[in-house]
Amino acid sequence: MIVLTRLNRSRFAVNPDLIERVQATPDTTLIMVDGATFVVTETMDDVIAQITRFRAGVLATAAALISTAGSDSAAPDAEVGL
Numbered sequence: 001m002i003v004l005t006r007l008n009r010s011r012f013a014v015n016p017d018l019i020e021r022v023q024a025t026p027d028t029t030l031i032m033v034d035g036a037t038f039v040v041t042e043t044m045d046d047v048i049a050q051i052t053r054f055r056a057g058v059l060a061t062a063a064a065l066i067s068t069a070g071s072d073s074a075a076p077d078a079e080v081g082l
Contacts, residue, residue: 002050004030004040014038016051 001013007027020033024044031037040047 002047002054004038004042004047004050007039007041009041012038016054019051022047 002016003011003013005011014030014032018033019030021031022044023029023031027039028042028044028047029037029039030047042050
């Protein structure tokens with residue numbers, strides 16, 4: 001999840017996998033896959049950077065799990081279902 005700020009300064013978390021697009025018109029607006037929209041104070045570049053960091057963290061965690069499974073087992077792919 002990434003944490004963003006609405007225009008009224010309330011903070012909320014959103015699953016970045018459910019964001020269809022981000023646009024700046026001039027306010028930054030998230031359009032979700034279900035059609036919901038959220039206007040946030042962060043810039044479009046900031047939102048994209050948060051999404052990038054979130055996904056990098058997911059990949060780093062997956063890589064760590066795979067390497068841990070590899071040291072514990074002769075068949076790491078079987079452990080993580082790859």
